[in-house]
Every structure is written in C-alpha cells, then in structure tokens.
Amino acid sequence: MYGLEAISAQNGWAMAVAGALIVMAGLTVLSLVISQLHKIAAFLEKGAEKRSAKRQAVKTVPKEAVVPKPPAFDIEEAQACLKPLVAELGESFELTNLYELANSGELPHVHLSIRSLRESGVIVPAGDGRFVWRD
Amino acid sequence: MYGLEAISAQNGWAMAVAGALIVMAGLTVLSLVISQLHKIAAFLEKGAEKRSAKRQAVKTVPKEAVVPKPPAFDIEEAQACLKPLVAELGESFELTNLYELANSGELPHVHLSIRSLRESGVIVPAGDGRFVWRD
Amino acid sequence: MYGLEAISAQNGWAMAVAGALIVMAGLTVLSLVISQLHKIAAFLEKGAEKRSAKRQAVKTVPKEAVVPKPPAFDIEEAQACLKPLVAELGESFELTNLYELANSGELPHVHLSIRSLRESGVIVPAGDGRFVWRD
Amino acid sequence: MDLLIQFLTNTGYYLLDFRNVIMLLVGSLFLYLAIAKEYEPLLLLPIGFGVLVGNIPFFKGFGLGIYEPNSVLHYLYFGVTTGVYPSIVFLGLGAMTDFSSLLAMPRLMLLGAAAQMGIYFTLISALALGFLPKEAASIAIIGGADGPTSIFLTAKLAPHLIGPIAIAAYSYMALIPIIQPPIMRLLTTQKERRIHMPDMRDVSRTEKLLFPAAGLILCCFLAPASIPLLGPFFFGNLMKESGVVDRLAQTARTAIIDTATIFLGFTVGASTQADVFLTPKAVGIFFLGAIAFSLATASGVLFGKIMNLFMKQKINPLLGAAGVSAVPGSAREVNMMGLKSDPNNFLLMPAMACNASGVIGSAICAGILWSFLV
Amino acid sequence: MDLLIQFLTNTGYYLLDFRNVIMLLVGSLFLYLAIAKEYEPLLLLPIGFGVLVGNIPFFKGFGLGIYEPNSVLHYLYFGVTTGVYPSIVFLGLGAMTDFSSLLAMPRLMLLGAAAQMGIYFTLISALALGFLPKEAASIAIIGGADGPTSIFLTAKLAPHLIGPIAIAAYSYMALIPIIQPPIMRLLTTQKERRIHMPDMRDVSRTEKLLFPAAGLILCCFLAPASIPLLGPFFFGNLMKESGVVDRLAQTARTAIIDTATIFLGFTVGASTQADVFLTPKAVGIFFLGAIAFSLATASGVLFGKIMNLFMKQKINPLLGAAGVSAVPGSAREVNMMGLKSDPNNFLLMPAMACNASGVIGSAICAGILWSFLV
Amino acid sequence: MDLLIQFLTNTGYYLLDFRNVIMLLVGSLFLYLAIAKEYEPLLLLPIGFGVLVGNIPFFKGFGLGIYEPNSVLHYLYFGVTTGVYPSIVFLGLGAMTDFSSLLAMPRLMLLGAAAQMGIYFTLISALALGFLPKEAASIAIIGGADGPTSIFLTAKLAPHLIGPIAIAAYSYMALIPIIQPPIMRLLTTQKERRIHMPDMRDVSRTEKLLFPAAGLILCCFLAPASIPLLGPFFFGNLMKESGVVDRLAQTARTAIIDTATIFLGFTVGASTQADVFLTPKAVGIFFLGAIAFSLATASGVLFGKIMNLFMKQKINPLLGAAGVSAVPGSAREVNMMGLKSDPNNFLLMPAMACNASGVIGSAICAGILWSFLV
Numbered sequence A, B, C: 001m002y003g004l005e006a007i008s009a010q011n012g013w014a015m016a017v018a019g020a021l022i023v024m025a026g027l028t029v030l031s032l033v034i035s036q037l038h039k040i041a042a043f044l045e046k047g048a049e050k051r052s053a054k055r056q057a058v059k060t061v062p063k064e065a066v067v068p069k070p071p072a073f074d075i076e077e078a079q080a081c082l083k084p085l086v087a088e089l090g091e092s093f094e095l096t097n098l099y100e101l102a103n104s105g106e107l108p109h110v111h112l113s114i115r116s117l118r119e120s121g122v123i124v125p126a127g128d129g130r131f132v133w134r135d
Numbered sequence D, E, F: 001m002d003l004l005i006q007f008l009t010n011t012g013y014y015l016l017d018f019r020n021v022i023m024l025l026v027g028s029l030f031l032y033l034a035i036a037k038e039y040e041p042l043l044l045l046p047i048g049f050g051v052l053v054g055n056i057p058f059f060k061g062f063g064l065g066i067y068e069p070n071s072v073l074h075y076l077y078f079g080v081t082t083g084v085y086p087s088i089v090f091l092g093l094g095a096m097t098d099f100s101s102l103l104a105m106p107r108l109m110l111l112g113a114a115a116q117m118g119i120y121f122t123l124i125s126a127l128a129l130g131f132l133p134k135e136a137a138s139i140a141i142i143g144g145a146d147g148p149t150s151i152f153l154t155a156k157l158a159p160h161l162i163g164p165i166a167i168a169a170y171s172y173m174a175l176i177p178i179i180q181p182p183i184m185r186l187l188t189t190q191k192e193r194r195i196h197m198p199d200m201r202d203v204s205r206t207e208k209l210l211f212p213a214a215g216l217i218l219c220c221f222l223a224p225a226s227i228p229l230l231g232p233f234f235f236g237n238l239m240k241e242s243g244v245v246d247r248l249a250q251t252a253r254t255a256i257i258d259t260a261t262i263f264l265g266f267t268v269g270a271s272t273q274a275d276v277f278l279t280p281k282a283v284g285i286f287f288l289g290a291i292a293f294s295l296a297t298a299s300g301v302l303f304g305k306i307m308n309l310f311m312k313q314k315i316n317p318l319l320g321a322a323g324v325s326a327v328p329g330s331a332r333e334v335n336m337m338g339l340k341s342d343p344n345n346f347l348l349m350p351a352m353a354c355n356a357s358g359v360i361g362s363a364i365c366a367g368i369l370w371s372f373l374v
C-alpha cells in the first residue's frame, strides 16, 4: 500500500500531528520552567547562606582548638590526617586532588597543613606536577 | 589410540601440513603487500596534497574575515568559541587538549586566541600543568 | 509469629551466638597471624637479599659491555631500546612512566639514556609535564 | 588433499560476492572521511572499520557472524540490540554537556523543538513509500540527527533495520557541512543572517543543579518512554554540575563513554553484513534520511523566522539549523555562516544551546514514537 | 484524536499516584544531602537520582521499568541482582585501602570484629518483629555499615528487599555524623576519650604483600561464602601493594570502581519503584537499620572498654565506633571527637585501621549468614 | 550446637584436600614469580591470585564456585568461555602495537610465520599421545606463545581444558628467559649472533594507516575464523595510528585492556579448581607445552638460517626466536643475546617486529585450527 492511502491507513496523519504537538508542548513548558529557575535558585540560595553561616559557627570549634599549636606539632597532625587520604590517591598524586579530598574530608586548615608538609619534605615532587609521600 | 596410528586416524598429518602451508602462504602474501604499501602510500599522498592545497584556499575565507579585528575584541570571540569546548574538557584541562579540540573544531587562529585568553586571565593555571576557565 | 517465640522457632539464638563466635574467632586468628607476619617477612627478606645479590652479579654483564661506548653512539642505542617502549606509552607520555617501563624492561643505564635523548632533542617537552618522541 | 580444498572453499576469497565488495568500499569511504576529512571521526572510524570486519565473507553457521548466536561480535552487539550502549553514551554526553547557554536563553529551546518537525514529515513520507509503521518511525527518527537515539528507537521498533538506519544517520551527520549550508542560505536573507545574539547572562550553580532534575521530571513525565535516554543523560549532567562527585563525572565522560562509543560503532558497522544490509529498503532509507535532515534543518530555520514575527527581540534564524543536534557539527556550521555574513557575528554559544535542546527534543520524539507504536 | 488521548493517559502526569510523589521527595532529599551537605556524595547522588528515575510513573508491560525484563534498567540492574557490582566495588576498594596501620596494630582488628555484634542483635530483633529468617539476615547485615556487602547478601537471600535495605544502609551511612557522636559520648568518659594511641611502627613491603594472601586464606577458609567479596578485595589490595602491576591497580581504583559505583547506585536507586518499595516492611527495615547502626557502634565502643580491662597498654574506646566500617565517615567522627576531647589526640590512622577490619568483618558475617540460611 | 557443627563442616578447613594444597602452592609460586622475579607480572599476578581464590575449598551447589551457574565468578568467567575477553585484549594490544619496524622490514614477517611451525609439530605430538583432535589443537596453540589466543581457541574447541592450557601457556611465557636462550645458543654460531640488522627506514603515516586495513583483509579473507582476534586487533591499531580518535585509542590501551586483563587473569586462575584441574591430562598438557615452546623457538631460528641461504642481505637468526610473540619477553631475550655476542648489536627493534608478526601468525593459526575442527 502506498501514498496517501497508506498514510491514513496507518493512522499517519494522527501520529505526525500528535507527535509534533506533544514535543512542542513539552519543550515549551520546559523552557518556561527554565526561565523561572533563577527565581527558585535565588530563593534556595538565601536559605543556604543562612545555614552555611550556622555551619561556619559549628566548624570553628575544632579549628580554634587546633590553631594555637606551634607549627612544629602542626606537621605531625597534618601527616596523621592526610596520610590515609594520600593512600587513596595512589603512589603519586596531584596536589589539587589532595586538596579536594582533604576539604571534602572536613579536615582543619588544609592548605596550611599541606604547605607545611611540603616545607618539611614529607610531600616531595615526583616530577611533572605529581608528588609522593615520604615519611 | 596412540602414536602414528592415532595421528593418521585423526588426519593429523593433513592438518599439520595444510595448516603450516596456509599460515606461511598467508604471511608471505601479507609481507609482499606490505613491502609495496609505500608505493600506494606515495600515490595517495600526492592526491592528498592537491586536495589539502584546495582546502587551504577554502579555509582562508573565514580566517581573513577575522584577522583585521582589534585584539580587544579578539578575546570575546575566543571566549565565545572556546568556552563550549572547555566545557567538554571538564573542570580543569590541559592546554594541549584544548588545542587539539579547538583545531578539530576548525576554529580560526586557535593559538592566538588561547594565548590572548591566558593574557587576559580567562584561562588561569590550576597548578601542575592544568588550567581552569574563569569568566 | 512474633517475639521470643519467633526467635527460637527460627533458631535465632543459635544463629546469633554461632555467628558472633565465628566472626570473633576468625578475626582473632587473623590478628594473631598478622602480628607474626613481620617475622615471616624478615625471614623471607633475608632470602631475597641473597638472591638479589646474585642477580646483581648477573645483571652487570650487559651493563659493563655497554659502558665504554662513546656518548655519540649511546644515543642511537637509547633510541633503539626506548622507541618501542615509548610507542606503548602513546603519543605523549610522562618521563616517570618511561623510566618505570624502561627499568622493568631491564634496559641498560636507563637514566643516562633518557637524559642523553633529552639533550639530543629526541624526547621533547609537549608542555604540562608531558613529552613526545621526535626522530 | 581434500582438507586443504575444503579449507580453501571456506576462505573469504572463495565466498566473496560483489555485495561484500560494495560494502568494503563503503567502509573504506567512511574511514577516508573520518581520517582524511576528519568528519565526525569518533563515529565514522569505528563504524567504517566495523563495516570492513562485518563484510569479510565467512562460512555461516560457524559462530563468526554478528547475527550468529555465541559469536563474539554477537555478544558485543547485545549492547546495541538491548539499547544499553545508547543509554550509556547519553550518560557520558550528559557529563560533557554544558547547559548554561540554554539556561541563559530558554527560548532557544523552541528551535530545538521545531527542528524535530523533520521527524514527522519523514514519518509521513516513509509511510507513503510503503514502509510499515514501525519501520517508518525508525526511519523518521533519523531526522533527529542523533545517532544513539536513532539506534535506540530502531532497536526497540525495527531491529532488522539497525544497520541501514545507523549508517544513514551517521553518514548524514558527517555530511552536515554539505547538507545544511545551502538550505540555510536559501531560507534566510543576508539581513537575517547578520542578526547578533545578545551576550549570555551568567548562570548560577544552583540553576545548573536544578536543571537536570527539572528536565528529567518534565520530559519523562510527558514521555516516559524517553527515560532510558534522558534518565542517564540528566544523571550524567548532575554528576558534572554537582562538583561533589568529580571522579565519577570524569570517568563517565572518558572511560565509560569511550568504551560504549567504541563497541557501539564497531558492532553497528559489523551489523551491515552485505546480505542483510543491501536490500531495496536500505536505498529507501538513505533517500528518506536525506529528506529527514533537510526538512529538520528547514523547519528549524523557518520556525526561527516565525518566532521573529512575534518577538520584539529578534533571534538569528540560522540558529534553527542547530536545533537538529548533530552535535557539534551543526553548531559549527551555524557559527561559520554567521561569521561569513558578518565577521563579528559569533553564534557558537547560542548554537550549542540549540544543539543541546535538539538532543533532548529528539529523545522525547523517540519516546513518543515508541509509545505510539508498541 | 483518540491517539492523543491514549498517549496522554500513558503520561506520568496521568499515572502519578501519591506514593511516587513520596519517593520523588525522598530522592530529592538524597540529592540535597549529597550536594549541599556533602554526605557520602559518591553514594547518595547516584542513588538519589536513581530514585527519581525509578519513580517516574510509566505504563507497565512496556519494557521501561527496572523490574520488566528487556528494559535497559533491568539489564544494568543485573549486576546488582547477581552480586557482580558489589564484587567489583570490593576489587576497587582493595586497590585503595592501605592496611599498614592495621598491620602495625593487629589488635585493633578485634574492634572491627566487635562492631559486628550489632548485626546479630539486629538479626534477633528482626526475627522478633516477625521477619522471615532470610529477610532478617539481610536486614541485620545493615549493621555492617557496608553498602556493597548489604546489597550482596540481600541479592542472595531476599532480592525483593534490595531497594529498602540498600536505601536504609546508605541513609544511615550518610547520617553517621548524627548517629555516632551521641552514642560515643554516652558510653565513654572524658578520660577515656583522651587516651592517646602510640605512633605506628613502620610496616615492611613484604608484610603488606603477605597480608592479602594470609587474609584471603584465613577469612575464606573460615567462611567460604565470603569469597565473592573478600576474593576481589584482597586481590585488589595485592595489585596495589605489589607495585609490579601499577597500571592494573590504577584502573581498578579509578575506571573500574567508578563505573561499578555509578551503575550500582543508579540502579539500586531506580529499584525503589514506589509500588515495590513503600511497604510496611520498608518501615520496619528503616527502624531496624537505625537500631543496627546504634548497636554496632555501641558494641564496638564497649568492647574497646572491655579490652582495656585486660590489656596494660590501653586503647582509646572511641576507636570501637570506627569498627562499623562506613568508610571513611566513622573514622572521621572518631578523629573529630578525639580532637574535641584533646586537641592533640589524633585517632584518624588507628580509626582507619578499625574501618578496614570492619569491612573484612562484615564481609565475613555476610558469608556466615548466607551459609546459615541457604 | 548442631548449627555450629554444620557450619564447621562447611568450612574450608574441614573440606580441604591435598589437591587444593597443591594448587594453593602453585598459585603462590605464580605470585612469587610475578612479584619477586617480575616475570610477566601483568599476567601471573592476576592468575596466581585467581588460583588461590579458586582453590579455597567450599561446599558445592551453593553458588560459589566458578563452575556453578549464578556464582559471581561464573558471570565474570563468561567473558572467557565466550571468547569476549581475548577479543577485547586484542583491541587494546592493537592500540599499543607499533608496526613501523615491521613495515620497514616486511620480510621479518616470515620469521613470525616460521615460529608457528611449533604449533603443528605439537598438534601431531598431542595426537600421538592420544589426545582427541580438538584437545590436541587447543594444546598445540600453546606454541603460539600468546595467552589470549590460546584461551580463545580452547574456549571454542575444548572448554574443559581452558584452565590447564592457560596456565601452561602463561607459565612458559614467564619462563621464556629460561627456555629460549639455550635453544638459541645451541642453534646459532657466534658469527650468526653477531650479524647486525640495518637501520630502519622511516615509515610514512599513510603506510601505517593502510596496514591495518590491508592486514585485516588479507589475514581474515584467508582464515575468516581469526576475525574475532584480528578484527579488534587491527581496529585498535587503526585507532592508534589515525590520530583522529586519540581519546578512544587512549581508553582502549588503558581502561579497556586493563579491565579485560584483570578479569581474564583472575577468572582463568580461579578456573583451576583442583578437582577439575589436577587430571592426568594436565600433566600431558604441561609436557606438550614445553615442547611447543621449544619447537616454536627452534623453527623460528632455523628458518632464519634457511632464509640466509637464499638472501644476500643476511638477517640475524636469533630474531627467529622472537617470532613466538610472547610479547615482549622473547624480543628482550633476543636483544640480550645480541648484546652479549656483540655489545653494539641492538636487535630490539627488529625483534619487536617479529613479535608483532608472531601475534598475527598465531591468531591465523587459531583460525585455521578452529575451522579444521568445527
């Protein structure tokens, strides 16, 4: 069966029109919703700021506890905290990865620790931007 | 069944001789063909040069169109062209990858663009040879 | 069925007690064995040293054979030896990887070779800590 | 020795017939386009080589051919016939796609929708040429200009056509630089092509985080049958944007999608075994595929012009051509033509937005057609 | 047009029922915890999005749902029901885990064993609540605080509960920072929390090489049913420590485990289809899960105190809480509380040791329960 | 308590029999060779640990053993029995192999062919020892010195022998440094060993691009049954050389081949379950395997000497020993011996060429034997 006959026999017109309508409708709705997303976003972010403010307050507790220590000690702590993370990163690792991991791990003053570890030669460059852990 | 008896019963001699002949024949033919490949290669390359010459001609059109622009603008263009590519490369990327991608994308004067983006601080080093996109 | 009735009907007490005993027993044994591992280790290492001593002796043969050669030639050799390894590492590679591979390949004086190749511009930096092979 | 004879009568040399030769040439052509012309090499190279492998003549019933159970190719092809590879490819695509330009200009999404009209025109044409409804739908989806989507729908509706439809879809995607420009030039005035698009506003992280969830709910509530494609797609995108699972997003956009791409292309290519592939239907499919692409491009562009009748802030109708996804080929063409008409007219970013919505659009259409016809 | 009507009656909007809404909210909550709170994002994000995907209402018998054969989700879910994903995850975990602190302080392993008591208390409680033995065992393993282990055992004993048990296990793992601290504070005195652990001795490479083999033999000889988990686990660890197959170890701890994690989380999430998931049993499971975690923590801590009665070199009982693996959450909590009680008291390393032995411990328990009940 | 009794009677300790002990020692030996001696660690370490895992005694009919359906190991082993892993490994090998030295000196390919004669001598010997034809062919292919090829052919012809044959093949590949040198020394004069090979000419990119296609057509037209191995092999090589799909080639030679290698080795190791493995046949297989390797080496070297009778530009017959692929072990040995005989005689590059042709050669032989015997 061919031509118009086949089309209507197979319900072609209906499928074409319905299909076209549905996809147009769907994406129109989606684009409308998207165009409003920034409002929802703004609303949510307000809430988030409040909470993060609170969280800061909480976080400071351990931080303060560790700050007054002399740098000498600082290194032992940093080692204790970071070594397992380093283990996860494999034999050699990029500092950025270590930073990410350490931050996600909510460890106290990550950058300070890592710097001190580099200064004290615990983390040593392995060439081409990668580092290894020596202790 | 063992020994010569087994071998001939299982048609072993035939298999061994035939198999040996076939593999020798096959690899001999292959090595002969390989030894002639450089001729075919040379032939094809000639053709390729012609075409690439043509293509150059075509390519120059957009290039010329963009060259006269002032560097200041150049950056906006570069950003517009490269941002989506950078998106493909993920949060942080190596410049080489960006070059590859951009070239494959047939974007105009890639190296110039990327350099200007680095100078204007859109592409900033993330340490250990990787870069991130800031705008 | 609920409560104590269900538990005893289902043989729950037995499972709980037996299970608890088994896992405690198992990990206790494991921890005891672990606490003795260093002795076995020490024992094995003694053996290893002896052997490695022997192996050194063997290794020196090819080394000595190659040392007296003039640097000029050294490079050709290095190229001959390293190119296939480089091929395995793909278009661009990190030197550390090349070192590993080359060492595992038991090639003579790897570091020397690679350095000479860099000096003679066979291995050239591709930016961000990676290198490519030119010849 | 009759063993030798028997072996030789099973060699490809002996079993070769002219249809294999044709397909071997097709495969070589794909490889040439991929390597020398660099047309969509990530797609054409695996497919092209697959075509070679699939068309080496072999003795049937031996467990070698892709259509023989327990052949290695058959096991690898399983990911195609079940639709698993396309889903995985969409996972990786999602982890690669940056929706910020679409979020900044939501109305560009309509162009992505409009370009899908090509699908329905093709559906009707295919029916008119006497294809069965399920075949017609699978052919029509070629107009979506989206390889994995076409393969997915065909695997569900008309598995026997996977080969021809995939080849047609990918061929025309590679030929975008030849198909689209004339149509774009024909349907737009120089003045329209010169229209500049405004700069994009910045999009906040939260918006990017809300989009995948919103997109999933809205699209899949409307057309649940598009879940297998859009579910992984938005999942991948959320992994990318969340920033808390970078290692997963990284693997999704490298190892995972690469592996799926390799085996998808290779086995789809190998599925073009001459005796299965070279049928009159294949010719019809190629003919309709060309129509599908052209109509899709045209409807995108025309819809852009229509929108301009109603909106005060005009959009560049060329962008309509980028609605036919064919990522990223069409966006590149649009950008090129924009630059030709006015060297300062950069359309790449908005064009990528249309691409993105075109991908979503054709995935929805696949869902619609599937649920119409099952 | 009745075609349109028929389509609309198959849309999610039409088929939506309140249970889907509940699950969609659950999924969103998971995503919120993963992204905003960064609680175990590697687990919660894939599961959370999977929950959304699995709870889009769709017309059954269409080949879409995860429980319908030949749906894409069903094929991906195969790795869960067969237990293949958990094994692969353990392969990667092994290639990531550093046992040196455990090797330096073997007796910390006892804490990992003690924390498993929670499993058996929960087993009894579950039976008391009227669960069938196989269900009770699957619920009890939640006390192991080890996602893949729970999923593996449940897949073998009570596949119909995979969804609820996995969700419960992962929820409580994410809530470790809320569940554990109070219990730890309740059961320990300030003085105990202040106990410092000695520095670790160095561990030789040979020891690290012998451990995987010894561990495999001892654990799997005792409970052969834990082979599917501990076999790959120790294999991965040997690849890591040997140093002679770095490329394999590297792939195992990146591409392989990431892929398994993505598909495991996504499909487990999708398996929480409302009509299958929201049953009275699910409520019981969540209730028991909370008990399991609390009891596990408690028994770990208490056992630490008991050990101190017999050993002259005291250990810090907080470490007991790290025996419930839940890598690395619990170790972090222990370290935090150690620091709070005494800013110089660093317990992270020994806590990681307890974590490691907790993983082994619950894998053995899974083996034990499996062989009890098959 | 009888529950406890019953459990204990299912422990490995209770079920242990001496054959398990033997296999555990074999596994440990493999691990020792891999780690301490660094003999082919990428192969021996996974296999060695797999042997340990596979030989932990367990209660049958429980869903644990690799030969029990629905065990995890069984699902992972599926890639071996179907031949999918070997194909995937060949894909990665192709993406790693550099054929330029072979392209520069095509006649080295004949040495790769000659070394395959070992296969056919072994075939006859195996038949003489009373092995059935399909078994004999699977054993003979050990002479190809190519793990994946041996496993593939055995999976197709004599699946019950996969374990012994794989173990034999990999053992002897690891022992190449012990097997080959004496044979090479015996069959060559100091003068022959001193022959220098000319420097390689440069090979153009186009040649490298034409080779995979030419190789595929010529080899697979001759022996279509080698498609499953050589198809992916040349496909991988084209991805590598084309330079337009680097991301795919990169994934193929890292994540993809590593994953296949891990699971191939691990499950093949685990398939050596004592009761299945320790049979009189295994002894015969090991005996014949040694013969196969020696004969392959010998025929390669001798053919090199024969070629020198007819060619004016002499080649170093040691290269013949590199024709038995065993990548890259044999090439290393040849290079070593070349250096010993003359410190300036570097044979690594030509030896790698012979290796490459040896891989192709034994894949073709696998195809030939398969089509002889099915």
Ligand code: NA
Binding pocket: D143, D144, D145, D146, D323, D324, D325, D326, D358, D359, D360, D361, D362, D363
């Ligand atoms: Na599209």
Ligand code: NA
Binding pocket: E143, E144, E145, E146, E323, E324, E325, E326, E358, E359, E360, E361, E362, E363
């Ligand atoms: Na645990």
Ligand code: NA
Binding pocket: F143, F144, F145, F146, F323, F324, F325, F326, F358, F359, F360, F361, F362, F363
């Ligand atoms: Na070989």
